[in-house]
Amino acid sequence: MKASYFIGLLALLSGFACQAETTPAPPLAPGYAALPYQLAAPASYTLPVIGAAGDGEILTSDNQPKRLHDLMGDKVVLLSFIYATCSDVNGCPLATQVLHKISRQLQKQPELAAKLRLLTLSFNPSNDTPEMMRHYGAGFKTGDFDWRFLTTRDEHTLQPILDAYQQNVQKIYDDKGQFTGTFSHLLRVYLIDTDKNIRNIYNVDFLHADTVINDVKTLLIDHKPEAAQPVAGERLYQAGDNKQNYQQADYQTRSLALEHRQGKPAKLIEFANKPPLGLPKLPQPKDNPLTSAKIELGRKLFYDRRLSFNNTFSCAICHIPEQGFSSNEMATAVGIEGRSVRRNSPSLYNVGYAQLLFHDGRENSLEQQVWGPLLAHNEMGNPSIGYVVDKIKASADYRGWFEKAFNKGPTMETIGQALASYQRTLNSADSPFDxxxxxxxxxxxxxxxxxxxxxxxxxxxxxxxxxxxxxxxxxxxxxxxxxxxxxxxxxxxAPEKQRVQVAPGVFVDVDNKSLQGVAEAKANDLGYxxxxxxxxxxxxxxxxxxxxxxxxxxxxxxxxxxxxxxxxxxxxxxxxxxxxxxxxxxxxxxxxxxxxxxxxxxxALNGSNVETLVSDAFAAPVGDSQ
Structure with missing residues (x-):
């Protein structure tokens, strides 16, 4: 193991005694000293998304090939780029020393420590082999804290990762054109959230253990799923069970309990009459102009499970409000009794502007489109239009609703118009782009x-x-x-065997012939x-x-x-x-x-009123299937 691996740290510990007396010590970066100011309270500020975290092929210190993204998603990540022989006290040794301080501080906060991972990736793969990185890391790791020391197979494999993080690294050559073993680079450490988005980038002037820990706490509060009430800035609206990293054996659910799905009704008609910035005037059919009564009735129908044949399935079970009015948890939809649907649930945001409906564009009005899923055998499974109309007529809690909205009772026409009216209010824009x-x-x-x-x-x-x-x-x-x-x-x-996941981190290769007896044959799809x-x-x-x-x-x-x-x-x-x-x-x-x-x-195309629309959905009544 090379002594130069620890030159930066030894220099710190010895007060830079190794420097010549005539050479003044460089001014130390703020990360070595105590902060001269008091930090703001965690979550009293926001950390906007800067961009997506890059991916690429890496090697662990055990010489195991992985993707960089394999080490992201389940925890907040601090990613640093270094080379082990760096002697610039305000360069790689600074990054490693600050991360070392973080790991030591978090030993006293095990609950927080369990939610953070440090990744240190070398940009000198020719010298920093997996074995070298293992030895290098052994001098800094504290206890059982999750700190991975990584490298790449070669410079060619490394370059896309450096490009993705805009990490400019240049070799230094002497006057004879020989590589000196040192690199010119700007120190950067990246804070990455569990959605694999970069939320902060620290340079020499801003990298400090206390600041970083404060930012980590802010991110974790921002992602906290247990909060019962919608609070500005909190990401309450996400998949009911976010299955990110479900393929790993240590997967833990982050589902949001139903009793926490409390919302607040919104004046939905305003999003139709005055669309958010970036959207044009909403087209409204002459025979079905929007009214608050129609919207309220359509909203009630949309979340009512009684609209399915067996009283178990509403429109919102495929078009889930907190999942973009689509479904993040399944590639293709599943209807009543687990019946397979061959297509993905499309998002309903801004669907009132769509001139083509369904993935193949077979319909051209929402009033007509809504009957497709109501009657589809593998979606809501109703045997006829009359069956749906009669069921609504027999439901006491709908008494007077249709009369208020249409001056007549439930019919094929008024049911379609009501559902269409609600969907025409799901307009979301005023995004950062807008x-x-x-x-x-x-x-x-x-x-x-x-x-x-x-x-x-x-x-x-x-x-x-x-x-x-x-x-x-x-x-x-x-x-x-x-x-x-x-x-x-x-x-x-089709492959002869399919890999089936039966539990987090547990996969079984199953012969296709065995699956034929328990799974419906995949339906062909030829589009329009x-x-x-x-x-x-x-x-x-x-x-x-x-x-x-x-x-x-x-x-x-x-x-x-x-x-x-x-x-x-x-x-x-x-x-x-x-x-x-x-x-x-x-x-x-x-x-x-x-x-x-x-x-x-x-x-950057997410609308500013997403939380308002989802909160309104959480407040909608759900029909009593009994």
């Missing part, structure tokens, strides 16, 4: 998201289908396109061709709006892409070639850093 682009607020959008917007409208050409106007943006061209997703899903050969019978429409699906898209994973009509990063990577490769592939789909040539910037832009 405030920056339409509101001209220069600081509303992060630098990464601004770069992403430039790519979105330029090199990546996303706006060719997800259009943006001069004064408003729906982020859809209201058309259908073949991207190759449907083609790949239909044409790929099933409606038009025109061969050119095979695997064509409508262009969805991208507003609030970060809330509605997984993506595509079949839920096959789990994250926005996977979506961008899919389009970056040019989709999947087939004879009907849209001419707009072609390889983009985006770098890893550009992909992250594009994702940052997409994450």
């Amino acid at each position: 405030r920056w682009y339409f509101g001209k607020q220069s600081q509303a959008l992060s630098d990464a998201a601004q770069r992403g917007f430039k790519l979105f409208t330029g090199k990546a050409a996303c706006s060719s289908c997800h259009s943006i106007g001069e004064k408003t943006a729906l982020f859809t061209d209201q058309k259908r396109h073949n991207t190759g997703i449907g083609y790949a899903d239909s044409m790929q050969k 061709y099933e409606i038009s019978q025109n061969p050119t429409d095979r695997w064509a699906y409508k262009t969805p709006s991208l507003r609030n898209v970060a809330l509605s994973a997984p993506y595509m009509h079949n839920g096959s892409l789990a994250s926005l990063k996977q979506v961008v990577a899919f389009y970056n490769q040019g989709g999947v070639a087939n004879e009907n592939l849209s001419p707009l789909i072609k390889p983009l040539g985006l770098s890893a850093a550009e992909i992250d910037d594009l994702v940052a832009f997409l994450q």
Whole structure:
């Protein structure tokens, strides 16, 4: 083990006695001393998302290959880049020493320590082998604290990670052109939340153990799922059971108990009559103008499980308010009695602007569309329109509701109009993008998201289908396109065995023949061709709006892409070639850093009123199935 591994730390402990008497000691970074000011209380401030945390192939100190993202998601992460032989006291030794202080402090706070992971990644893989990093880490790790020391296979593997974090590293050469073994770089430590988003970047002037711990506490409070009441700034609205890292044996549920889902009714008609910044005037059918009475009735119907055949299934069970009015927990929907549905639950945000409904665009009005799932055998399972109408007529708690809204009782027409009226109020915009682009607020959008917007409208050409106007943006061209997703899903050969997860971290490889007896055969999906019978429409699906898209994973009509990063990577490769592939789909040539910037832009499309709409949903009545 090289003595230079500890040169930075030894220098600190010895007061820099190794320096020549004529060379003044460099001024120490603030991270070595006590803070000269009192910190603000945790959660009294916010840490906005700066951008998505980059990924890449790494090696653990046990020489095990992993992805960097494998070490994120279940805990808050502090990521530092160092090289073990660095002797700049305000460089790598500073980062390691501050992290060492953090690990020592958290030994006295085990509950907090259990929620934080430190990652130290070398940018000198030729010297810092897994064994070297193991020895290096042994000098700093305190107790059983979760601190991983990582490296990469080679510089080629490392470079995409450095690019993703905009970590500029340059080798230093002597006057003979020989590598000196030292690097020029800017010290940066990244605070990453459990959604794999960067929430702060610390440099030499701001890196301090007390500040970092305060920020970690702020993030954990911001993500706390147990709070009973909606509080400004808290992320109460998320998947009922966030299955991130479900593949790991130490997975723990973060489900939000139903008794905590308390909400507050909102004046929904205002989101229709005065749409938030970035949305155009809402189109309303002449035969079904919006009224508060219709909206309130539609809201009651939307959350009523009695609208299904066996009184167990409401519209909201597939279009879950806190999951983007979609479903984050399943790639494709499941109807009554666990019946398989072949497509993903689309988000209902801004659905009142959609000219095409369902993934294949088979319907063109919400009043008509609502009857599709009500009558589908594998969704709500009702045998007929009359069955639904009669059930509502027989429900005492609906007495007078339809008369108030329509001056007549429940009919096929009024049920559809009421449900459509509620959905037309689910309008969400005034996002950071809207405030920056339409509101001209220069600081509303992060630098990464601004770069992403430039790519979105330029090199990546996303706006060719997800259009943006001069004064408003729906982020859809209201058309259908073949991207190759449907083609790949239909044409790929089924493997002989499928890997089935039976519990967190527990997988079983099952022969497909064994599954045939217990699972329904996967239905083929040809897109709009099933409606038009025109061969050119095979695997064509409508262009969805991208507003609030970060809330509605997984993506595509079949839920096959789990994250926005996977979506961008899919389009970056040019989709999947087939004879009907849209001419707009072609390889983009985006770098890893550009992909992250594009994702940052997409994450900046969440509307400012999301919590209001979800809180209103939590306050909605749920029909008594008894």
